[in-house]
Amino acid sequence: MLSKKKAKEILEEAIRTSPADETEVIINGGKTFSTRFTNNYISQNGAQKEYDITVRVAFGQQVGVAGGNIFDGDNLKQVVENACNAARHSKPDLEWTPVLAAREVPELQDAYLADTIDYTPEEKAARLAPILKRSIERGLTSAGMLVNSDNMLAVMNSQGLFGYQAWTGASFTYTAMAANQGSAWAEYHSHDMRELEIEALAEQAMERAKLAQNPVATKPGAYTVVLAPTAVIELVEFLNYLGFGGQGFHEATTFTSGKLGEQLF
Template structure:
């Protein structure tokens, strides 16, 4: 069982510690072992170091050390956290070091790890006095404390710490931000390929990575599809990076989540979800002189609301590269509304129905449709775009005439990557225009085989109508009898040659009768060809595209997709799941 600490010990332990009483469980020993483990290059060496260290500890110090090496301030079963915003940590480091926050943030961008910044700026000449028990006391108080008082406890923990102690203390104080750096290399030796990667970027680790790739290449068979690396290319940057998203503080997200929790309580539903923000940057270089660098941001919120009796649920997800464009209030209100309006669901028989698909449902089904247009698969007879005799359906009207599908790297709502497959500079390109298949995607190898130019794309998927967009309300009003679907899940491909998939509705399904929502219904399983769904005369109405990602992707990616009214959609069985 975890040790208990009273308030008196919490107030005094880290200010009155006698250096002679540190003994077993000194934080400096923990930090030293952590440094050795970080420097060790083999898994066995790391295990040996841990085993030797743990063997020296007993009782409480061993209990603490095990959890701290697992990156846990508390046992997982306790479900306790001591969350510290990055701003709080930077403020504490600034106060203790006398260095301005702006300079600390510059160090953070250079080093990529706030713990490394702490080790750099907190240089102590005094003897180490902290113990693992001191850390436990501090974390316990942080878990209980709210608001500005957290800062005083962070300072109390870090003030007596040596440089290396400060490094590992900072890693135990979760700021909500994780920074990772990695490198990878691919080498070719006589047409043989070898790749290796590492997240240790010191000179020795990078050298070892290259040597490992070379070793793999020498052992590999000749790659019959080898292509020389690209020479210099010209890339046009895309506008997918916003500093405010990259620097989003934990406190900002916490405020949005607190408002959502309040709305859930007010509406008597149970809410759960994920609010995540990501910034990434990457660079690549080739032996033949090409170099590329780009960065991007993404912030998303997904939320599920469920009634207390568990009989109804609602879901909503949106993401954006600009935090200012993420409407967290709308996401919460839509999820809550769907849960409240889905109670007392009735049963309907499966079969063919007219459906109105909200943008989320469309994203779940066809969010990656733009990446289906692979020329090689089509020409080898493995695709829905294949035609008899090794031909393809390029130029055919496979889709409804209102359908346009294209990729645009510089779309202001959905910036894509500046480089397409194989590092080829991206371009705006249509895959389907007015229902007609206009382009197939050739990679460099297959283009050479077919004596064609490689295709620069796609890097995102945008589906638009050739006619006036319709609203969701107009789609419902025009439906005599049909089904409104919020989202799909557990979607799996069943036959790539017909672009067929199966899956289930979830988190909000309603029957439409005589142009109005009649009542909620239970979930249904579907089996449907996506090209037949979007085929000629089957798409009755198309809405205005929205930025939306698949629910199984959790907001990591997005497309621009509209609501759709589909004339015939195949439901094959009922599902008991909520």
């Protein structure tokens, strides 16, 4: 994990390097450990570590952005230079607003759990074993992934604003496949591996996969349906991403535009 101290040092160096009127720098990334299973057997344990840096600069209203995933020494200077070159060759952004002034940015203290990031492949295999055994006994095919990760995000700008947050992540995705085109899916995310009730989630998916066998064609029309919580979350997630964004509201490309203060649902 890139510590708060180290992240601040990198951000300060990027700010010092920049000749722009305004500079904003963001670092984010972390480590991910995944245990994949398919056809009722664990097929892969993987690990990935990556950190990215994004530099945004402004000369007046000329704005440029550049990024990279290697930011030590000359590489950091190159990212800043790339952002500055992009800004100098850009048309003025008439909607550009100055970077935020310095302020205190609170940091959540209980978002990072060592027990979650230290979860081993052996521990994950032990939790998956009963699920895969049950899948075989019921004549089903199981596939999915159990993941633990740590993440961080740090931001600094030329006005003195600095913020840092680290957190852990845990997720379980599961697909159960039955004969006769029956299948079902379950998913859960948390920052705490202990909150993942993977056996209960898998059991629900197995039951739904059996019920979904032998699907029949239906005519187009309006139907009352009951959606699983995971399906509702996915719909709301896209609605939040595409419908409730500030940019879409400002550019009048979303259904919320012009309806500030109105109840829509």
